[in-house]
Amino acid sequence: xxxxxxxxxxxxxxxxxxxxxxxxxxxxxxxxxxxxxxxxxxxxxxxxxxxxxxxxxxxxxxxxxxxxxxxxxxxxxxxxxxxxxxxxxxxxxxxxxxxxxxxxxxxxxxxxxxxxxxxxxxxxxxxxxxxxxxxxxxxxxxxxxxxxxxxxxxxxxxxxxxxxxxxxxxxxxxxxxxxxxxxxxxxxxxxxxxxxxxxxxxxxxxxxxxxxxxxxxxxxxxxxxxxxxxxxxxxxxxxxxxxxxxxxxxxxxxxxxxxxxxxxxxxxxxxxxxxxxxxxxxxxxxxxxxxxxxxxxxxxxxxxxxxxxxxxxxxxxxxxxxxxxxxxxxxxxxxxxxxxxxxxxxxxxxxxxxxxxxxxxxxxxxxxxxxxxxxxxxxxxxxxxxxxxxxxxxxxxxxxxxxxxxxxxxxxxxxxxxxx
Amino acid sequence: xxxxxxxxxxxxxxxxxxxxxxxxxxxxxxxxxxxxxxxxxxxxxxxxxxxxxxxxxxxxxxxxxxxxxxxxxxxxxxxxxxxxxxxxxxxxxxxxxxxxxxxxxxxxxxxxxxxxxxxxxxxxxxxxxxxxxxxxxxxxxxxxxxxxxxxxxxxxxxxxxx
Numbered sequence: 001x002x003x004x005x006x007x008x009x010x011x012x013x014x015x016x017x018x019x020x021x022x023x024x025x026x027x028x029x030x031x032x033x034x035x036x037x038x039x040x041x042x043x044x045x046x047x048x049x050x051x052x053x054x055x056x057x058x059x060x061x062x063x064x065x066x067x068x069x070x071x072x073x074x075x076x077x078x079x080x081x082x083x084x085x086x087x088x089x090x091x092x093x094x095x096x097x098x099x100x101x102x103x104x105x106x107x108x109x110x111x112x113x114x115x116x117x118x119x120x121x122x123x124x125x126x127x128x129x130x131x132x133x134x135x136x137x138x139x140x141x142x143x144x145x146x147x148x149x150x151x152x153x154x155x156x157x158x159x160x161x162x163x164x165x166x167x168x169x170x171x172x173x174x175x176x177x178x179x180x181x182x183x184x185x186x187x188x189x190x191x192x193x194x195x196x197x198x199x200x201x202x203x204x205x206x207x208x209x210x211x212x213x214x215x216x217x218x219x220x221x222x223x224x225x226x227x228x229x230x231x232x233x234x235x236x237x238x239x240x241x242x243x244x245x246x247x248x249x250x251x252x253x254x255x256x257x258x259x260x261x262x263x264x265x266x267x268x269x270x271x272x273x274x275x276x277x278x279x280x281x282x283x284x285x286x287x288x289x290x291x292x293x294x295x296x297x298x299x300x301x302x303x304x305x306x307x308x309x310x311x312x313x314x315x316x317x318x319x320x321x322x323x324x325x326x327x328x329x330x331x332x333x334x335x336x337x338x339x340x341x342x343x344x345x346x347x348x349x350x351x352x353x354x355x356x357x358x359x360x361x362x363x364x365x366x367x368x369x370x371x372x373x374x375x376x377x378x379x380x381x382x383x384x385x386x387x388x389x390x391x392x393x394x395x396x397x398x399x400x401x402x403x404x405x406x407x408x409x410x411x412x413x414x415x416x417x418x419x420x
Numbered sequence: 421x422x423x424x425x426x427x428x429x430x431x432x433x434x435x436x437x438x439x440x441x442x443x444x445x446x447x448x449x450x451x452x453x454x455x456x457x458x459x460x461x462x463x464x465x466x467x468x469x470x471x472x473x474x475x476x477x478x479x480x481x482x483x484x485x486x487x488x489x490x491x492x493x494x495x496x497x498x499x500x501x502x503x504x505x506x507x508x509x510x511x512x513x514x515x516x517x518x519x520x521x522x523x524x525x526x527x528x529x530x531x532x533x534x535x536x537x538x539x540x541x542x543x544x545x546x547x548x549x550x551x552x553x554x555x556x557x558x559x560x561x562x563x564x565x566x567x568x569x570x571x572x573x574x575x576x577x578x579x580x581x582x
Contacts, residue, residue: 024557040445044570052577067442075442123483123507139485139511145573153559187429188477192506220480222506277429364438364482385433385481392437392457 002252004159005225006194009134009249013117021158021256028151031093031111032059033120034143035102036066039078041121042085044144054089055150061111061120062086063095063102068359070097071367100332100358101300103127107210108334110241114228114248119146124300124382129195129213129225130206131232132248136222157222160190161257163199166265171310171402171416174208175302175380178215179271179398181263183281191220193258196251201226203265206235207306214301215382218278227251270415272378273398276386284403284415291323293375295408297401298329298356299363302380305335305342307401312344314405314419315351321411326353327369329361351408365390378404378413421469421497423535424462428475432508434458435479435487450490468495471537473529475501479508485515492517498537500544502526513560514569520544522553 003011007019014025034041042049054060062082070076079097086094095105103124106112112128118135119125121143128135138152146152168177182189195216197209204212209226216224226232228248237243270284297303297311308330320326328348330336336358339345345355356362362369363381370390371377377389377396384396399407402416409419432438434457436450444450455462472491478501479487488511491499498518512519518539525544529535533547542555556564566572 024559036442043445048574048577072443074445078442078445121483123481125483137483137507139483139488139507139514141485141514141569142510145514145569148573148577187480188503188505191477191503217481217507220477220505277431364441366439366442370439383433383481385431387433387437387439387457390439 001256002254004194004255004257005196005249005251006134006157006159006223008251009115009117010154010156012115012249019156021156023156024153025156026151027117027154029117029119029146030113031061031118032143032146033061033063033102033106033118033122033125035063035122036078037121037140038062038082038085041140041144041147044141045148048148052148054091054147057089057091058093059150060091060147061093061106062091063099063105064097065101065359066364067366068097068357097359098333098357100334101303101360103214103300104303104331104335107131108239108332110236110239113241113246114232115246119152123217124214126216126221126224127210127214127300129216129223130209131236132225132228134223134225137217157192157194158258159194159196159255160259160261161196161198163260163262164197164201164204164265165199165262167200167203168265168268172268172270173310173400173402174204174211175400176271177263177265177268178212179273179281180268182215182219182279183271185219187218187277187279188220190216193221195219195221195224197226201229202231205306206231207304210304211301218382270400270403270417272403272413273384275384275395275397278382278384278398284399284413287413288415290376290413291411292378292407292413293323293325294369294371294377295324295326295404296329296362296369296377296379296381297326297404298331298361299381300331301382302401303329303331303335305338307380308335308339308344311401311405312347314402314416315409316347318351318409320352320408323411324408326351326408327356327362328353329356330358332358362389364388378407380404421471422467423471423473423529423533424459425473425529426458429477429480430458430474432479432481432484432487436484436490438482441484441486444486447489447493450486451494454487454490454494466494466496469497470495471497471535472499473501473526474499475526476503478504480505483507485511488512488515488517500525513564516564516568520553522551525551
């Protein structure tokens with residue numbers, strides 16, 4: 001019997017020829033990602049860091065993105081503590097405020113390699129499945145232990161195979177596709193599992209794959225991974241990663257799957273996740289006319305240049321509704337600069353939007369754009385949990401950049417297919 | 421001993437709101453906000469030895485470990501659920517917080533039932549009915565038995581340096 005992608009990577013990384021689903025293996029990741037939570041992580045192991053040091057400074061990637069620029073004295077003190085730690089332990093892969101959201105920074109700097117293994121103290125670490133990396137989220141304590149030992153255990157997951165046939169009809173996007181899938185299988189539909197995407201992958205660009213892989217955790221997945229193809233290779237080459245720097249891993253044709261699903265992309269329609277769970281998915285046409293208060297376009301799910309271009313095309317020459325606050329959150333400094341150079345900011349500002357610095361912004365409710373009781377936010381982010389954006393009595397709907405941009409103009413949830 | 425019972429898909433924002441993730445850093449700061457948006461009575465009334473029951477996918481969402489850390493610190497003896505989200509599952513092992521995956525025990529539980537857990541034999545008694553739950557593999561139990569991953573790691577590092 002052949003092996004799935006997950007089996008193969010974990011077999012390679014644990015020094016086994018073959019691993020079975022359910023087997024526990026010891027692995028050493030290529031990188032461990034932490035962000036503003038680095039302060040709490042190093043606080044757990046102050047004495048051990050003094051005694052043993054960091055096992056390998058190259059292992060760590062630290063990106064300040066969650067509450068940037070610091071909102072309070074406490075945040076500022078934590079950022080300061082992280083900078084001191086970075087200097088003391090000569091940690092090269094440190095990205096200070098304004099570089100971008102950690103997942104976009106990892107991706108743009110070529111840290112995520114096909115066939116590689118990355119763990120991170122952020123649940124959306126699963127994003128790098130877009131380039132064929134085995135990547136998954138862990139808690140803070142585990143990152144602390146990894147800083148000291150460089151190794152941990154993983155259980156070999158069973159795998160769900162999702163075959164994507166055909167092509168999406170714009171304005172339907174990868175976000176609509178992944179929300180549709182989550183609506184089908186549920187928030188725990190892939191719990192403990194790997195998800196492999198197969199089929200007409202060439203019809204999905206890298207930004208599409210990143211959006212889909214990013215939301216793997218919203219179906220409970222350990223990893224959500226795409227096979228490496230020419231599109232991946234050219235993306236990696238553009239970001240300084242040549243093919244001799246990695247060994248792509250592909251599932252065997254006779255690998256065994258616990259579930260197989262097939263989607264025809266031309267049948268997918270604009271959808272949204274309704275409060276308060278990501279799997280509460282409905283067609284946009286069922287909810288339209290609902291009045292909203294705030295729109296958010298960006299985040300690690302949909303803050304890439306192609307997302308901002310889609311939004312700008314809809315917003316060009318338009319002004320957002322009087323009752324709307326529109327927040328634009330580019331995922332990285334690179335995207336911020338490119339969007340600015342392309343004139344997208346001019347369009348957004350003329351439409352009445354506020355452009356936020358590249359970071360996590362309002363997504364987790366820690367600062368910037370929190371909601372008031374009774375308010376409704378339509379967002380391109382990945383979570384709509386109760387209280388997520390700072391207020392338990394507010395509601396969050398999740399949708400694609402096109403749906404959010406179209407809705408910002410009307411002030412109500414609007415199907416982008418109806419915008420002329 | 422009180423049993424607290426909740427439903428399906430209890431996510432990390434319900435267990436510990438995201439807005440506190442960068443304002444509360446110590447366990448004592450975390451405790452008052454546990455389950456704040458799910459059950460406002462929980463934090464003030466929970467006592468050491470209490471047990472949590474829940475449906476499927478308990479702890480889904482963020483990699484936020486504050487719920488596991490806080491629930492361990494207030495003395496929750498075990499969380500019994502139909503299933504757990506994987507990051508929360510790891511986080512709980514890493515804090516030495518006992519998780520029991522047992523669908524039948526959850527469905528059997530009625531308000532007022534006594535609950536008795538025997539870790540060694542892998543059994544849970546709910547209102548007089550006994551159910552078994554799968555034990556974790558030895559290498560993972562070793563982390564929990566050490567009192568959590570930090571203690572486990574400290575011992576491992578000390579061993580290497582002998």
